[in-house]
Every structure is written in structure tokens, then in C-alpha cells.
Amino acid sequence: MKDIRELAQHLDISIGTVSRALNNRPDVNKNTRKRVLEAALQFGYVPNQSGRSLRRGNTNAIGLMLELGTEASMGGDNFFMGVSEGIQEVIGRHNLDLILMPCGLKEDAVDYLQRMTARRFVDGLIISATRYDDPRIDFLIKSKIPFVTLGRSGDSKGFSWIDLDFAGVAYDAVMRLAAKGHRRIALANNTTANLGRVFAEGYHAGLAAAGLDADPALLLEVGSSEEGGAVAGRHMLAMDARPTAVILVHELMAVGLYHILEEAGVRPGEDMAIVGFRESPHSRFLRPNLSAYRLSLHELGVALGEALINEMPQFSPDQAPGCSSVIWPMEYLEGMSDPGPWNDSGTAP
């Protein structure tokens, strides 16, 4: 069954009525609707989305843009799969489908976005890996396309976003470490995305609240990866006044960091306290297992989906766009990598 015409012919009614029945319009005879629905099911008829989109001006799809190179910085692995599941749950209720739009390394993110929106693949967008100054946001605002960002930007005004509580986590980690007696707390950070800046702010706020001096030498800029953690480890080992604790903006770093420390005979958790960002299977299986912060990817996805629905006039007619901003709370999960109290004398070189 290729098109609506054929289905209408088979039922001996007009295509208009078939369309109305299929679209759940109220003004259709109950029996007619039943016949149409049954015939559609029987013949496997589904309206051609191009025809529908052309007529209605929407696509019934929403997109989640991924940047292939940098996404590792938000969690790599299963982060986006977990979030997708939650997004789908919400948007599915509105008969929207989710598609992931991967932007290649070689393509400019704005060019890509412009192309995908111009082609009108999707009715709304979720973008991630938000930068401090992110031209994609200006473009999307100008284009009047409903969108939500995962991650705030520098000014973070005029659009809706959800951001993990990077500042809160860094602050909390510093306070916990300080309470255990640490005085020299390093930050293994990555400021490619804005989240790194926010993380550093929380870190500095924590230092101030704990009455500790901020030593720029303790601010390590590395990649959000196993290798980045290794780089941070080598760097710290080479320092004259070695930190006794380090906070990681990405838990993957712990893998490389542990490796490097152990190679040098420095025991993670015993000779150096380590706190990771997000709890993950990797962090759980590290030995000592990594203290980190927990969040539900599914719930985050649900929140993102709902935020986007709020931006879409067809679903939320009396909602002011760009008005919601959420800092997603995360819960400390104690591992064995930052035991306390810390015995300062036993550690510094």
C-alpha cells in the first residue's frame, strides 16, 4: 500500500476522510475511523513523512546533535545512549522521534547545524558540548528553531538549558577533601567545553570557603580521557610540592591516572586522594573504587525531552521560549579513593 490515494480507493472514501481518520480528528464517523485504522494496519500503510512535512511544515522528529570529536568530554561511552532513552520516552508521547545527528570532526559545527536545520530534518534540537561562547546558540535563536542545550554557555541567557552541577560537584569535592585535611588539592580539568570553566569556578569557590589558597600550578588542563588522566598524573608526580588530592572533571581520567601513579609506586587513595566526576561502571571497578557523583541518565533525558517540548509552540502554546534553566543535582557516592582523615605528614615529598 503505497499512498493514501490507494488506501482511500480500497475503502471507497475520499483521501481527506482517510487523512482525518488517521490524524485522530474528532469530526470523523466512529465506524469510518475504525475501518480506516484497520485497513491501514492491515496494509501496513504509514503516511509519507515528506508529504506530511511539506504540508504541515514540521517533521515530527527532534535531533540530538553530537560532536564526534569532543563528545568524549561529556562522558563518551554510554552517556548519550542512556540520555537518549529518556528523551525518547518523553517525546514519544507526542509522536516525535529522536534522531542523533553526528557532526564529523572535519565539519564546522555551525555549518553542520545550518545545513541540517535548513533541510528541515527536525522540529527541535538538543545540542551538547556547549562552549563558553557558542555560535550555534546564536544561530539557533536567530533561526527561531526550538532548542535546548545540554550545558550552559558563558552568558546562558535567552535560551533553555540543563547543565550538570559541575560547580556544585567541584565545590563539594573540595570541601570534603579539605575537611579530611587536604591542603593542596589539584584539579584535572578540561575547558574545551564550558563545563570546564564552571567546574573551575566551583573549585575556586570551594577553596575560598575552605580557607585554602588557590595555586595556579594545581590547575591542570588535560583531555577528558584515559590519556588525559595519565598526563595529569605525570605532571603531578613531577611537581615539587605535590598535591595530596586531585579532582577529575571526567571519570575516565582516573583510569590513566591510577595507572601512572601505581607505576611510580604512588598508591591511589592512600598516597593521593582522588575524586571523580561521574559514577560509571569504570569508576566502580577501579581499585580502589573511585569516589564520584551519581546521576540518572534516564531522568536527565526525560528532563531534556520535557524542556524541549516546552520550547515547541505546537505543544506548549503559552510557554515563553528560552526561559528555563536547570542545574542538575548530583549525589556524592563514597568510594575508596578519598579516605579520611588525611595524614598530611605522610604524603608530601
Place this chain on the structure above:
Amino acid sequence: MKDIRELAQHLDISIGTVSRALNNRPDVNKNTRKRVLEAALQFGYVPNQSGRSLRRGNTNAIGLMLELGTEASMGGDNFFMGVSEGIQEVIGRHNLDLILMPCGLKEDAVDYLQRMTARRFVDGLIISATRYDDPRIDFLIKSKIPFVTLGRSGDSKGFSWIDLDFAGVAYDAVMRLAAKGHRRIALANNTTANLGRVFAEGYHAGLAAAGLDADPALLLEVGSSEEGGAVAGRHMLAMDARPTAVILVHELMAVGLYHILEEAGVRPGEDMAIVGFRESPHSRFLRPNLSAYRLSLHELGVALGEALINEMPQFSPDQAPGCSSVIWPMEYLEGMSDPGPWNDSGTAP
């Protein structure tokens, strides 16, 4: 600039000519084409994909279907991100875009596929996590939609596929371990997808070639995850005749397996040899680092893209569809987790 009509008006030519110029038709005056292209660029005009699709019957997009629950068995996000990059490189040359289509846990894969194809989101498909008996394949063949599968199915006839060399890896791993003196070699496997069956076949072929008996007790069925490795580890520790070596169908398993073994005082690589499937950052940073097999995700993506292009009549008019099948070779990368020769006496309990 909203539509072609407006652009044509601005240039004072017909929309037909604008369209022809934009579509690189040869029968357009050189100067006219130049004017059109410049104006389009200037006003940011991009043809509406719905109009184009409706008229031409294609979408200029290809889809990579992911199953959110089971994809971990192929490697999680990083795997698909790496592959996506390669796919895009190839299909981009034909002005096709790649979108990822995540099928939620709660949705039936065939229903999902049917819906997405009926809506005509994409002109071609790559599906993954192929099962032994995969109804998606019958559906796609019947629908005459160009597609390629990542992973062969049980019969693997009548469609094109690329599969990692699971059989070859298992065979090679057994042979290497046997050559080092191992007699009891376990397999931590996952047969949810067909790859697990193929892996087991290679394992048995290896055992036979090495003159070793196949002990069903050494065939462990676990999840392709950290936790799955832990389960396998606990199981092996509890065995009367403990294996001296184990081959993992997924390298993530090593994380949990190492953990459990170490907890029990069994040293990975020394008291038990371990070989993983795919080399990854995780495997590289394990201590001892995991012997595993290397492949280029990017090249695999390129091959998938090319295979799909071959299936698409508009790009490969004289290609017989469904005729290509590739077993993707993988290269052994020696780590420290399976040193040899093995001293049998020192190990069994």
C-alpha cells in the same frame, strides 16, 4: 530567504532555472549558475528537504540503527562514534547525511524499523547488533530498502554485511594460548547477538586444531560489560578445575574480571591468562594491560559506507544488491595479560 520562489524572484528568473542551477544540471548558462549560487549563499537558502524528497522520492539521508539496550555488546558509544566518522566520510561524497536512529529498549526493533522506513526518513540503512535469526533483515529485503548489516546473521545470504572477524579472533586466541601451554581455556561469551555464536565457533575450531578437548563447563555466558566480566570471574573461581586462561568476547569484561580475580588473590596475567576482543583505551590502561585485537573504527566505517553505496541503485546502477560480505580482519596486539610459556603446575588449585 524562505523558498525557491523568493530566490527566483530576487534574481528575476524562473524557479526551474534556479533549481537546475542548484542541482548542478549541465544545461544552465554559466553566468546564470554563478548568480544563483552566489545569491543562495548570500541569503542562506538551502532547498527544503521535504519538497525535494516528495518530488524525487529520496531523502539524501542514510540511517544507522542502534539498539539502546544491546549496543553495549558491540562497544558502546565510542565504537559507533568512531564508525560514524568513517561512514560520513564516504556518504558525504554523495551528498548524503548520516543520522543515528536509536531504538528504545521498550520498542520492538522491527516495529521501529518499519515506522522509520515507512516515514521515509532515510534512503538506506546500516543496522547493527545482528541476531542469528534477525527479522529486521527479512523486513528490509522485502521492503527493498538498501541496507547493510554490521554483523552477519545465521544464514547471511541475500544481503550485504560486514562482520568483525570474531571466529578468527577466537581461533587465534586459542591457538596462541595453547601454544603457550594452556590446556583449560575458558570463553566468556555473550550470544545475544550472532557474533557470540561465531565467536564460539572459532573457539571450538581453535580447540580442535590445538588438540584440546572442549569442556562445556568452560563456556561462560555473561553480559558484555564490566559486570559480565565479574560474573565470569566469580564463576571461574568457584570451579573445581579452574581454567588457566580465558578469552573475552568484549574487552569491557576485563575490567570486572580483573577486579574479581584480584580480590581473590588471583593475579591476572600471572595466575590466569586473559585475552580480550578489541583493543580500546580501557584495555590499554588495565594492569597488566590486556592483550587484544586491533581494528580501525574509521576504516570500518568507510567500508560500511561504501558497502551501502553499492546497495543504492541511484549510485551504483549496475551493482547486484546483497552480494557483498566482508569479514573484517583484526590484528593481535600483545599485552601483558597472556604471557607465555605457561607453567601449568603453578596454577591449578
Place this chain on the structure above:
DNA sequence: CTGAAAGCGCTTACAG
């Protein structure tokens, strides 16, 4: 080389 026109498959005022 260009323009006028048909038509891709749908939805939706409009008339009855």
C-alpha cells in the same frame, strides 16, 4: 539555455 506547468503525498479550510 530558459520558462511554464505538472505532480510528488499529504493536510485542511471550505462547502455541503
Place this chain on the structure above:
DNA sequence: CTGAAAGCGCTTACAG
């Protein structure tokens, strides 16, 4: 409650 018709934005024979 239903049908006939317009039109969404594009591409492409066809005529000139």
C-alpha cells in the same frame, strides 16, 4: 460527517 480542491516547496519532462 464527508468530499472536492488548494497548496506546501520542490524537480523535471516538455516546449520553445
